[in-house]
Amino acid sequence: MSGAADREAVFPTRQSLGLMKAKLKGAETGHSLLKRKSEALTKRFREITRRIDEAKRKMGRVMQIASLSLAEVTYAVGGNISFQIQESARSARFRLRTKQENVSGVLLPAFESYQTEGNNDFAMTGLGKGGQQVQRCRETYARAVEALVELASLQTAFVILDEVIKVVNRRVNAIEHVIIPRTENTIKYINSELDELDREEFYRLKKVAAKKQRDTAVQDAEMKAKREAKAAAALDQENQEPEAEDATAGPTDLLAAEEDEDVIF
Amino acid sequence: MASQADYKDRQFLAVIGDEDSVTGLLLAGIGHVTAPPDSQKNFLVVDGKTDNATIEEAFERFTTERKDVGIVLINQHVADRIRHRVDTYTAAFPTVLEIPSKDHPYDPEKDSVLRRVRRLFGE
Numbered sequence: 601m602s603g604a605a606d607r608e609a610v611f612p613t614r615q616s617l618g619l620m621k622a623k624l625k626g627a628e629t630g631h632s633l634l635k636r637k638s639e640a641l642t643k644r645f646r647e648i649t650r651r652i653d654e655a656k657r658k659m660g661r662v663m664q665i666a667s668l669s670l671a672e673v674t675y676a677v678g679g680n681i682s683f684q685i686q687e688s689a690r691s692a693r694f695r696l697r698t699k700q701e702n703v704s705g706v707l708l709p710a711f712e713s714y715q716t717e718g719n720n721d722f723a724m725t726g727l728g729k730g731g732q733q734v735q736r737c738r739e740t741y742a743r744a745v746e747a748l749v750e751l752a753s754l755q756t757a758f759v760i761l762d763e764v765i766k767v768v769n770r771r772v773n774a775i776e777h778v779i780i781p782r783t784e785n786t787i788k789y790i791n792s793e794l795d796e797l798d799r800e801e802f803y804r805l806k807k808v809a810a811k812k813q814r815d816t817a818v819q820d821a822e823m824k825a826k827r828e829a830k831a832a833a834a835l836d837q838e839n840q841e842p843e844a845e846d847a848t849a850g851p852t853d854l855l856a857a858e859e860d861e862d863v864i865f
Numbered sequence: 866m867a868s869q870a871d872y873k874d875r876q877f878l879a880v881i882g883d884e885d886s887v888t889g890l891l892l893a894g895i896g897h898v899t900a901p902p903d904s905q906k907n908f909l910v911v912d913g914k915t916d917n918a919t920i921e922e923a924f925e926r927f928t929t930e931r932k933d934v935g936i937v938l939i940n941q942h943v944a945d946r947i948r949h950r951v952d953t954y955t956a957a958f959p960t961v962l963e964i965p966s967k968d969h970p971y972d973p974e975k976d977s978v979l980r981r982v983r984r985l986f987g988e
Contacts, residue, residue: 686888758978
């Protein structure tokens with residue numbers, strides 16, 4: 601599309617004008633809807649970022665407490681238990697479940713932690729001594745992991761929302777700065793072309809009317825001339841007629857008392 | 866966008882970290898070893914002798930290869946060693962979470978997600 605006005609390649613007809621108007625209306629509705637969606641998402645996004653900030657700080661504290669309790673275990677057991685724990689890990693007791701949350705048409709996953717019953721890989725850990733500390737440490741760490749899971753779901757929501765907001769904003773801007781101006785330009789173009797056609801048509805009609813008028817005037821003049829000629833002729837005749845009547849006045853009265861000489865019987 | 870099938874069966878956590886962090890998290894019960902033939906662990910202990918290639922490989926395995934890992938926990942000082950990989954990782958699943966370790970206090974400035982948060986708010 602060359603030229604200053606960026607518009608769509610359409611023929612300037614009334615039909616395409618209607619189409620363009622419908623398109624403009626659609627674009628405006630879509631724009632306002634998308635804008636609202638973007639606003640709702642941004643609101644949610646800000647809330648999530650705030651919560652992430654808080655959760656990260658909380659995580660720092662929780663992990664500190666958890667490390668401390670692990671140190672307690674090491675002290676109580678009186679040796680390093682990490683090797684034993686690493687070797688005895690078999691099946692996860694702490695698992696995740698994902699559920700979804702719908703924010704203005706965007707599905708945000710949320711992790712949820714749950715503990716499976718009845719499998720304990722570390723039954724023997726701390727059997728000799730420090731069992732109580734081990735138990736406490738496990739509980740502390742379980743709480744820490746719960747906090748981590750919560751943070752992870754916030755973070756996932758953050759990443760997804762970030763992406764979706766970018767896409768939505770891009771669409772809003774595309775509609776606002778490309779589609780709507782272009783459609784408006786097209787409508788303007790079609791209108792100007794239609795006006796031009798209208799003017800042309802009007803001029804043509806005027807021309808035709810003028811020509812017709814001229815023709816009728818000529819015809820009228822002719823007719824008038826003819827009629828006048830006729831009237832003149834009629835007048836002439838009328839002037840002649842009385843003499844003719846005089847000439848033919850004979851057969852009027854047969855019973856008149858005029859003597860008819862030719863009657864033989 | 867992540868599809869539903871993408872995260873439906875992600876039910877494990879994975880951890881890359883120093884000995885203490887891994888031990889603690891395993892005690893909480895996140896450890897899982899897959900069935901014997903390949904018996905993959907979902908945790909990696911990093912110490913001074915572990916080289917970066919190993920960490921990177923484990924990170925790669927947890928984030929892209931395994932489809933049952935929902936969250937990857939990684940110690941911040943370990944994440945620092947493969948920072949370029951962590952920073953370029955932007956997928957939603959699995960979530961990569963940087964956690965503090967006992968010897969290295971937590972620094973929010975280094976966290977890839979928190980940095981994005983800060984950048985978005987223009988701080």
